Each structure stands twice: as C-alpha cells, then as structure tokens.
Amino acid sequence: MSVTGKVAFVTGAALGLGKAFCKILLENGAKVFMTDVNEAAAQVTLKEFQAQFGVNVVTFMKCDVSSKQQLEDAFKATKEKFGGVDIVCNNAGIGGETDPLWEKAVDINLKGCIRGTHLALQYMRQDQGGRGGVIVNMSSMAGLNPNPFGPVYCATKHAVVGFSRSLAMFPETAQNGVRINILCPAFVDTNLVSSLTDENCLDVNKAKIFAHKDGLMTPDYVAEGFLELVTDNSKNGAILKMGKTFGKVYHEAARA
Numbered sequence: 001m002s003v004t005g006k007v008a009f010v011t012g013a014a015l016g017l018g019k020a021f022c023k024i025l026l027e028n029g030a031k032v033f034m035t036d037v038n039e040a041a042a043q044v045t046l047k048e049f050q051a052q053f054g055v056n057v058v059t060f061m062k063c064d065v066s067s068k069q070q071l072e073d074a075f076k077a078t079k080e081k082f083g084g085v086d087i088v089c090n091n092a093g094i095g096g097e098t099d100p101l102w103e104k105a106v107d108i109n110l111k112g113c114i115r116g117t118h119l120a121l122q123y124m125r126q127d128q129g130g131r132g133g134v135i136v137n138m139s140s141m142a143g144l145n146p147n148p149f150g151p152v153y154c155a156t157k158h159a160v161v162g163f164s165r166s167l168a169m170f171p172e173t174a175q176n177g178v179r180i181n182i183l184c185p186a187f188v189d190t191n192l193v194s195s196l197t198d199e200n201c202l203d204v205n206k207a208k209i210f211a212h213k214d215g216l217m218t219p220d221y222v223a224e225g226f227l228e229l230v231t232d233n234s235k236n237g238a239i240l241k242m243g244k245t246f247g248k249v250y251h252e253a254a255r256a
C-alpha cells in the first residue's frame, strides 16, 4: 500500500521513534495527525514538520493514551480534520518498574495500545464505513526475550505481541481490510534509553550496560522498518525485529 495521500495517526509522536515515524510518513506523502502527552515538545516538532512539509499535512493534538476519553477524542478529531484514518501507530511507551510507576507503564504500554487498536479498527473497518488500513503496534525485543532489568516493561511488550498477533488472525480483521503488524526493535538512541533511572528500570547501572552492549540504532533507521510494515500488503500479524547487530529480521512465530 502506498502511503501517499493516506491519513496516519501516531501516538507518542513528539520525540524519539514516534517523531521518526511521522517524518518518514510525511516524506512519503502521508497526512499525519500527531498525538502526545508532552505538548511543549510536540509543538516544537510540529513547527519543524510544518516548515518542511507544509502546514496542511500535519497537525497535533494533546492526548494521553492512558485516557480513554482523550484517545476517543483524538481519533474523532483525526477523521474531522483529514476525512478518515488509514494508518495507526500505537507507539507511546515508557519504562516503569517501581510502585506506583509500574502501573502507569501497564496503562500506557498495554492498555493504551489495546485502546488505540480497538479505536483504529472502529475507524478503519470497511463494514462500518472505514477504508481499511494498517495498524503498527510498538513492542520491542523485550516483547520476545527477557529483560532482567525491566520485567514489567517486558511483560507489557510481550502482551502487545500476543494481543496484536491474535487480533491480526481474527478473521473479521482482514475481512474488513485491516492489517496489524508489530515492530520489535532492540535498543534505540532515544530518551527512553538515555533517561534510565532507578524507577524505570531495575539496577540502573547494569541496565545501562545491558542497553548499550550491542550499540544503539538511530530512530531514522527503525523508521525504515516501520514503513515496510505499513506498505507491504503481504504483512499481517508480522513481527519485525530490528537490531544494530542483526539488522532487520522477521520473527518466525510458532503457530498452533
């Protein structure tokens, strides 16, 4: 599927990977509805994108993905602004291991992703007036492998893989023209990694060594994998692993 002229909705779009996903979508001719909880950072990114790509193809609305109401309002606003929704990336995510931050990590990384996927389906499914489309959910290599310094983070990312693959295999999803894919990067050079603390990981010193042991990918490199999951119509329920040492590899998941 070509992204030219398509409408994309991205959460956690102000910085890091979300920003890189918005950029590659804009470079390829999509219209982008950016959402993020960090309004100040998002406004800076929005101005940068509007200067580069034009004021009519990209907009921003503040949205905390842990708020059902805010997510519903943001999807509604996307349809009102751009006429529909074709591409959704449930990208917003945080680390959180100590009490009560771990509950926030579950709310954002898992519940935010589930809500965003349900809403995406509601707006895209052809039997409810949608045009079909593609959803990319952000997991991580921590969604496939253990991370001894982020067990809660790891649990949320495993859950994103299981949820997304299962819904991708549910017959009504494909019958309504919707694909769901999962992106699983290893460590990337973003604030998530540069801001490790004793709250968002276990044993911050060892966590830093673990995170840097294979080197960090750039967000722009990971965005190339993201675009592939969006554009390749043959990919549904696909899990794309990306890492500095091994590049881009599709995960062969066991099927029952």
Ligand SMILES: NC(=O)c1ccc[n+]([C@@H]2O[C@H](COP(=O)([O-])OP(=O)(O)OC[C@H]3O[C@@H](n4cnc5c(N)ncnc54)[C@H](O)[C@@H]3O)[C@@H](O)[C@H]2O)c1
Binding pocket: 011, 012, 013, 014, 015, 016, 017, 018, 035, 036, 037, 038, 041, 063, 064, 065, 066, 091, 092, 093, 094, 108, 138, 139, 140, 141, 184, 185, 186, 187, 188, 189, 190, 191, 192, 193
């Ligand atoms: N950086 C990595 O090494 C790495 C690796 C694998 C997967 N990921 C995943 O990629 C995604 C993006 O992470 P990143 O590395 O770009 O992190 P980041 O911290 O650089 O950016 C995350 C963005 O999400 C936003 N955000 C946080 N809480 C939010 C909320 N409640 N509602 C809406 N937006 C919110 C932040 O304001 C920020 O703009 C996350 O899901 C993360 O788990 C990151």
